[in-house]
Amino acid sequence: MAMNMTETEHFRNYGSDPMHSFMMWNPEQAMLSDSGKPFIIPLIGLIIGGAMMQVPKVATVGKLVLYFGAQSFMNIYMGWVMRTSITVPAGATFEVNVDGALTNVTLTTDLTGCPAGFALTAMQQVISFIVFSLFFVGAWFTPYRYTPKKLNTMFEVFCVIIFGCVFALNIALNNFSLGYISIAVNLIIRSCLPLSTFLSQQMLSIFGLYPFQRCRWKDITLMIIGVLCAGAFTMARILAANAEKKPGAVDKDSSGDMIMGVCMCVLSLLCGSLNLALAGVLGETKLNVFDTCAYMAIPATVFLLPIAMYYQKPVPGEWGKVFGKETMSDYEILMGVWDLNKHTMMWLGLSGVFSFIYNIIQFSIVHTLSPSATAFGGNFNKAALICLTMLLPFLRVHALPGAPYIYVIWSAVFINIAAFSYYSYLQIQAKQEEAMKSKLQEYNESGSQSDSEDETEESEESSGKY
Numbered sequence: 001m002a003m004n005m006t007e008t009e010h011f012r013n014y015g016s017d018p019m020h021s022f023m024m025w026n027p028e029q030a031m032l033s034d035s036g037k038p039f040i041i042p043l044i045g046l047i048i049g050g051a052m053m054q055v056p057k058v059a060t061v062g063k064l065v066l067y068f069g070a071q072s073f074m075n076i077y078m079g080w081v082m083r084t085s086i087t088v089p090a091g092a093t094f095e096v097n098v099d100g101a102l103t104n105v106t107l108t109t110d111l112t113g114c115p116a117g118f119a120l121t122a123m124q125q126v127i128s129f130i131v132f133s134l135f136f137v138g139a140w141f142t143p144y145r146y147t148p149k150k151l152n153t154m155f156e157v158f159c160v161i162i163f164g165c166v167f168a169l170n171i172a173l174n175n176f177s178l179g180y181i182s183i184a185v186n187l188i189i190r191s192c193l194p195l196s197t198f199l200s201q202q203m204l205s206i207f208g209l210y211p212f213q214r215c216r217w218k219d220i221t222l223m224i225i226g227v228l229c230a231g232a233f234t235m236a237r238i239l240a241a242n243a244e245k246k247p248g249a250v251d252k253d254s255s256g257d258m259i260m261g262v263c264m265c266v267l268s269l270l271c272g273s274l275n276l277a278l279a280g281v282l283g284e285t286k287l288n289v290f291d292t293c294a295y296m297a298i299p300a301t302v303f304l305l306p307i308a309m310y311y312q313k314p315v316p317g318e319w320g321k322v323f324g325k326e327t328m329s330d331y332e333i334l335m336g337v338w339d340l341n342k343h344t345m346m347w348l349g350l351s352g353v354f355s356f357i358y359n360i361i362q363f364s365i366v367h368t369l370s371p372s373a374t375a376f377g378g379n380f381n382k383a384a385l386i387c388l389t390m391l392l393p394f395l396r397v398h399a400l401p402g403a404p405y406i407y408v409i410w411s412a413v414f415i416n417i418a419a420f421s422y423y424s425y426l427q428i429q430a431k432q433e434e435a436m437k438s439k440l441q442e443y444n445e446s447g448s449q450s451d452s453e454d455e456t457e458e459s460e461e462s463s464g465k466y
Helices: 005-016 027-032 037-052 056-084 117-140 154-178 183-190 193-206 217-244 255-282 289-310 319-323 330-340 342-368 371-391 405-465
Strands: 086-088 093-098 101-106
Touching: 037 056, 056 154, 056 183, 056 342, 056 371, 086 330, 093 319, 117 154, 117 289, 117 330, 117 342, 154 183, 154 255, 154 289, 183 217, 183 255, 183 371, 183 405, 193 217, 193 255, 217 255, 217 405, 289 330, 289 342, 319 330, 330 342, 371 405
Parallel strands: none
Antiparallel strands: 093 101
């Protein structure tokens, strides 16, 4: 594979143009570019949330706003780097080896993103570990010295390895899916996490590994409605992509690519559910975000490396034309991207730093707010980002489909959001009722104990008189 001289010079100039990427060196041009506009809303959320957290009266709301900004930024950034950033512009010409003969191939559309989810996740784990190591060394000789939680038993080591592998697979499959489907499709599928987590917990309870969860039919009905709407949304997107595809055109949003992305996203969802369920089985080992980086990064990387090196997968869009292959491993894709555009590799590496920062923000939010409030905030963030993606043209990967698909899509979005929002409200209400019952029980027990102590004192005083 080689570009001719003219196209190479054009590509080099194009790749270094500040307008080529949203985060090049001119901030004003960057934020006003098509690639930079999607990040305006998350950055505003981060700034406003950070400012609100400095005011005690609105600090709690500020944390949720900050959480929205961080989660939205990370979702949009990963969607951009995996799917929509321009790796090679249209018009570039390559020499490709096809059946032993060199053939000149010209790109008719931009070569976008870097569909190497497993390799990227392994890279993020390594970079997170490096960032943690720098923090650890830097803080060692200061009053803020940090010492990771010590693992005392083989069971705790086993927990760390299990969590590391499942967590890495969850993130890797999600990153994989972002190379094939849009952010909106990815988020609406991941909004089904409550039902898949509930089913995982019930499955583990059959084997005595998790307490049996009481079935509340209202909750289950709402979850099923939300999942059915997510399925209708996804099916409408796939059918619309298939219906609108022009004969002979290369379409990065083809139904085949979307089906693969959807399958990977569903598998990621199942891994996320298993991760949450295992937290109840193995979760006595409490690790914070720094402990997670210290202990899980290496096992997760070792687990992902063989998949990244040897798993051959179909490549989307123009990737097959550029490399003369219909299937490639993540390692081959990364090596190809390194040759084509080192700026793209820089954005991939930067995602590891952003991932580390996002995990710190998420961890601090989870541990300062109640779990139910955090879950509700996460669901709200997904719903808000789905709506913003569909309403704002600069957030879309491609134009919305026409009738009748668009009617199904909007209906599915609104019903899905309503169902899971009401479900989150019921969960918060149930937890508040349980907390009130627990406090009432403690009050009654303390009251009965004090009454018995008073009776004992009175009997002792009475016996003393006689």
